[in-house]
Amino acid sequence: MAHVKTITHISGDWQDAEADIFxxxxxxxxxxxxxxxxxxxxxxGQISNAMKSGDLKGKSGxxxxxxxxxxxxxxxxxxxxxxxxAEAIRSAGGSAAKAAIGRKLNQxxxxxxxDDNTKYAGQALAExxxxxxxxxxxxxxxxxxxxxxxxxSVIGGNKGGMEKGSVIANAVCLARDxxxxxxxxxxxxxxxxxxxxxxxxxxxxxxxxxxEEFTEMGMGGLAGVAAGTSxxxxxxxxxxxxxxxxxxxKIVIGKGxxxxxxxxxxxxxxxxxxxxxxxxxxGTVLGIMKTLAGLKPxxxxxxxxxxxxxxxxxxxxxxxxxxxxxNGKTIEVLNTDAEGRNVLSDGLSYASKHYEPAFILDFAxxxxxxxxxxxxxxxxxxxxxxxxxxxxxxxxEKTGEKVWELPLWDEFCAHVKSDIAxxxxxxxxxQAGTIAGAAFLKEFVGEGxxxxxxxxxxxxxxxxxxxxxxxxxxxxxxxRTALDVIGA
Ligand code: BES
Ligand code: ZN
Ligand code: ZN
Numbered sequence: 001m002a003h004v005k006t007i008t009h010i011s012g013d014w015q016d017a018e019a020d021i022f023x024x025x026x027x028x029x030x031x032x033x034x035x036x037x038x039x040x041x042x043x044x045g046q047i048s049n050a051m052k053s054g055d056l057k058g059k060s061g062x063x064x065x066x067x068x069x070x071x072x073x074x075x076x077x078x079x080x081x082x083x084x085x086a087e088a089i090r091s092a093g094g095s096a097a098k099a100a101i102g103r104k105l106n107q108x109x110x111x112x113x114x115d116d117n118t119k120y121a122g123q124a125l126a127e128x129x130x131x132x133x134x135x136x137x138x139x140x141x142x143x144x145x146x147x148x149x150x151x152x153s154v155i156g157g158n159k160g161g162m163e164k165g166s167v168i169a170n171a172v173c174l175a176r177d178x179x180x181x182x183x184x185x186x187x188x189x190x191x192x193x194x195x196x197x198x199x200x201x202x203x204x205x206x207x208x209x210x211x212e213e214f215t216e217m218g219m220g221g222l223a224g225v226a227a228g229t230s231x232x233x234x235x236x237x238x239x240x241x242x243x244x245x246x247x248x249x250k251i252v253i254g255k256g257x258x259x260x261x262x263x264x265x266x267x268x269x270x271x272x273x274x275x276x277x278x279x280x281x282x283g284t285v286l287g288i289m290k291t292l293a294g295l296k297p298x299x300x301x302x303x304x305x306x307x308x309x310x311x312x313x314x315x316x317x318x319x320x321x322x323x324x325x326x327n328g329k330t331i332e333v334l335n336t337d338a339e340g341r342n343v344l345s346d347g348l349s350y351a352s353k354h355y356e357p358a359f360i361l362d363f364a365x366x367x368x369x370x371x372x373x374x375x376x377x378x379x380x381x382x383x384x385x386x387x388x389x390x391x392x393x394x395x396x397e398k399t400g401e402k403v404w405e406l407p408l409w410d411e412f413c414a415h416v417k418s419d420i421a422x423x424x425x426x427x428x429x430x431q432a433g434t435i436a437g438a439a440f441l442k443e444f445v446g447e448g449x450x451x452x453x454x455x456x457x458x459x460x461x462x463x464x465x466x467x468x469x470x471x472x473x474x475x476x477x478x479x480r481t482a483l484d485v486i487g488a
Pocket of ligand 3: 257340
């Protein structure tokens, strides 16, 4: 775990502050901020010279460093003024943090980019800075080249927004850590322990059902997937009930496959290691609940995680087996590698039966097909309620976490009808795999409950270029969007 946890807010003159590097924003054909101009003067006009020469333009993502006698000045491109938004601020924050880490500088001071004093701008800046400071260094024991940023200050901007952004970013970093740790560390037990720590911090009620209990309760989907592993599986329920009793709870559900080998329908060896990330849906839920523990909003939210490994073994579920989910529906397992939907069948049924949900959001690294459709650029979203879907899209615009809706038409729902059971766990070969996954899940959402499914298999980790991501590791993407949808 390595990231800066708090941000110091400064309101005076930047020249009186202490830092190893001072960062200012530059708009493309819009010039420097007043603070940036004073920094330019302090270092003998080097920035304006670079601008005049055409070397420095202020394009989004551009950075340049200049040297004064006793300090360094970083100029961060903000792009065109007309396109300036929260994501530009986040991105500039990430660039500033990365620039400091790259040069092994302990303290960075940034201005409130674009002189935006709104609460959301403050939140976005804190998110960019903290997420940009994140590194996953836990397993380097001999490499002495490791460096962690120690302090971030911001001059100007909205203090309350920054405090909120810091809470959110820390929660995203918690999720990233759980996700980046390998399957022998982030086990279902570890997820339950993390849930317990969050419950304690946020005064939530935690219930954890173990294999014997959830099997007895009728969670045949989870029990079926867990049959092949001796690592104890868990069904985790976290209740955050700080709203009015009459207020229906918002429910978030995560796929928590702490390692997905494919089971008997085993995956190819290449990249199988990446299947430690198959619990990113669970990471999303824990990130959301961790944020609630920190922000303490007056609302009711329930977080549910179905966690197990998916392995093959003497007791493992086999292709052709039929499982009975918690809502009584039968599942014909035609591919044991389509295990995420099997465990989520119980999560969705449990939520629908035990609560009167305002809505349900589920998060899952469900299909390789979503990567084919949308690459690493967007999360696939599907649902049954246009109003809730609209809310998801609006939140995604704000957070910069792109989503793209795929259709859940009846024609697709027919793809998962089984000849001998209620549903089968795969659709048609090579066709609309992400939609088939959602069509399956829909069978387990109670009648009339607004629901959106997020397929994060393309966005939860991977080869993505954003200043506030760390290498190819876990991104923690969609936590921020979900929090916005929830209204936290
Ligand atoms: N965890 C995988 C999905 C996945 C694959 C995520 C690659 C990220 C990268 C999931 O459990 C799975 O294996 N799904 C199958 C479903 C198929 C058998 C219907 C898939 O996508 O191939
Ligand atoms: Zn699988
Ligand atoms: Zn999986």
